[in-house]
Amino acid sequence: MNSNTENFFKDKVLGHPAGLFVLFFTEMWERFSYYGMRAILVIFLTGAIIGDNPGWAWSTEAALSLLGTYAMFVYLTPILGGWLADNKIGYRMAVVIGALLMTIGHASMAVETPTFLYIGITFLILGNGMFKPNMTAIISKMYEGHDEKKDGAYNIFYMGVNAGAFIGIMLCGWVGEKVGWSYGFGLAGIFMLLGMLQFVFAQRLFGSVGDVPKKKTGEVVKEIVMDGDEEVTVKRNPFTLLDFTLIGIFVVSALVFIFNDPMSKIGEIKTLNFDILGLPDSLFFALLAAVSFVLLLVIRLSRYVRLERDRMIAFTIFCIFTIFFWAAFEQAAGSLPIYTRDFTNRILEGNAAMGFKIVDLIVTVVPLLIITYVLLSLFRKTFNRIGLSNVILGISFIIVWAIVIFKLYTEFQSTETEVPVTWFAILNSLFIIMFAPLFTKWWDSKYNPPASVKYFLGLALLGLGFAFLAFGARHVPAGADSASLSMAWLVFAYLFHTLGELCLSPMGLSYLSKLIPARMIAFMFGVYYLAIAIGNKLAHYVGGDIEKIAQEYSLSTFFLIFTFIPIGLGLVSLMLHPLLKRLMHGVH
Known part of the structure; x- marks a missing residue:
């Protein structure tokens, strides 16, 4: 057991080291800034150049092309950032550098000129590459010798991910749409800066974990695997x-x-x-x-020898399914905001408006109260050791609560309510928080399905979500620029997309760790992230044609593309079950 990590378990918050919750809040603010900015980017770029809160009137194709390139790099640069931290600067320094670069990026975007937009996106890509892979690496190092606690630690950490996405989309989206785009982009930068500072001033909690790595020494150990009934010494490739x-x-x-x-x-x-x-x-x-x-x-x-080759082929097949899953799922960041803005009736009056305001109040305040409770629990355990970090974190929450109160007060003053375009994007995080524990229990039970079934469920549920949108838009004629469709179709779509994500998304890294030999994980990790990156770029490459397809065929046709392809691929996954089972050689 690593004696260095034992110190972490002296001061516990909710049964885990206090340092985990410093990482929780640091990741929460980073996800706040990432999802908050992404929620308003396409709406801002494609918005009319006149009005109270003008946009830039870009074409949908141009806006989504830029978003696709940004999203692709977001999943590629962590490969380099992880290598740099592993071999040169250490995980904690990489996190600080990444957070600083992203702060500069958000600040640049708040200027609202094309030059600063491109500068900002470049800094965000570079910062993300340094930040994203190294937060989880710190947790892994922190829990060395406490493997039984790792699953719980990652569950808590990913709650921070979803909490950040939820609050970021809600606040940056509302401020961007209702107050001004610059304020929305700037708000993302403010919380990224505060997240970085609270992490920097909490370094005492981490000891030597995540420091600059020591030079690696020692002999290369031969690895022996079973090829059929024979033991085979693995050769380098x-x-x-x-x-x-x-x-x-x-x-x-x-x-x-x-x-x-x-x-x-x-x-x-x-x-x-x-x-x-x-x-x-x-x-x-x-x-x-x-x-x-x-x-x-x-x-x-x-x-490679047969066993390794077969398992890597199985993982490669999963990566192909992953590409098409994210190509459909990531419409949430591109074509769906366009659909929400132009084709959905978001104006509510009377009882409907009051009902929405009450729902909005509940889904806003309840998660914030829970996270604030976690914050106070952290304060009680760590204020004497990292007081300045706690003060910065407290200021962050005071700002959040102030914006939330202002938002709710403003909304309750009006008799008519226009639901923000970005409000629907919070449903993904909300549904994850609601349903993730149920899926975790399912995967841990004797009814845990095989990989091919999980990929089928993920793709089929995703396709079903788009089927609701296609059905809702069935009466919108070809060439229509707008419509007043029910918001219910969006709610159903986000629900089934999230259920599909919970079936498929966690599987990638899980099967990476099970199927790939340790010496090749870095290469195949790159392949997996490349699959997600291609999926993101493909999503917005195709999604940019929403207006063209709606003009030439119909809006329903556009969503039917994302209905039939995922469901069809899901059925392919089921049919490949015997092959995949044989290729995985006993891995479940």
Whole structure:
């Protein structure tokens, strides 16, 4: 048992080390800023250039192209940030640097000029890469020798993730829509700064955990695995000249696509001014990147012993399903806000308005009261040791409560209520908090389904959520620019999307740890994050066509695409069950 980590368990909050709750609140403010900014970005960019709170009147295609490139980098840069922390600067320094870069990024976006928008997004991408992978790494180090406590620790930590997303979308969304976009972007930056400061001044709690890493020494241990009935000594699989060539083609073509796609749609700047093999340049480089990466995977996997090869093939199949899941699920950040703004009746009067205000009050205040209770519990245990950190955290909550009270007071003064576009995005976090414990109990019971069934459920529930939107929009004619559809269809969609997420999303990292040998986890972790990154980019690449498809066919047709493809892939997952079971060699 690691004696260094024993000190963490002297001061407990709700049965866990106080340091865990410092990380809880640091992650909460980071997620507050990330989801708060993302909630208003597309609505701001595509908003009319006239009115009380004007936007920039970008096309949906241009706005979602920028969002897709940003979201893709958000999932790629943690690979580099994790390596840098592991080998050079340590986890805690990486978190501080990442938080500082993101603070600068949010502040830049608050200026509301194109130049500062791009500067801000660049800083957010770099900061996220430093921050995201290293928070969980600190928890892992903190709980060394206390493996029985890890599951509970991560559950608490991810409650912080969802609490931050919930509060960030609620407050940044409301302030951005009702007060001004700059204030919404600026609010995200303020809480990122406060989160960074409360973490910096709590360093005494962490001892040497997350410090600059020591140089690694020692012999390379041979790894022996079973290949059928025989013991086989694993051979190293070094990268060859062909591997590096394919990596080079993949990286260059992927970067050309990632940058060319938004530049061609926002500024009409193209890498090449002619088609290649009959394909637009962006699509050509995207396909070239995909082909080169598939070839790299096939060539490398073929060199492993059968057991390892089979398990990595199974994980690769799961990654393919992951791409298409996120390509549909992430419509929540792109096309769904457009649908909510233009095609949903959000004006409420009389009893309906009062009913919404009461619901909004409950879902706003109750989670905040619970988190405030956690905050006070942390204060009681740690104020003598990290008083300044606690004071900064307390100021953060005073600001939150002040904004919430102002928001509720303002809403209750009006007789007519317009539900903010961004309000519906909080439903995902709310439903996760409500249903995650039930799914955890299900996975821990004897009725825990196999991987293929979980992926089927995740994809099918996701598709069913879009089916509600398609059904609700069935009478909207082709070419319509607006409609007054019921908000209930959105609520049902977010509910089933969240249920699908709870079935599928946690599975990726779980099966990564079970199927992949320790020496190759870094490479396959990169593959998994690449799958999510591609899914995010694909989501907004396709979602940018919502207006085009609605004009040429119908709005219902757009959502039917995201109904049939996930459900169809879910059925494929079920049919692959015998193959996947054989490839996984006993892993459940």
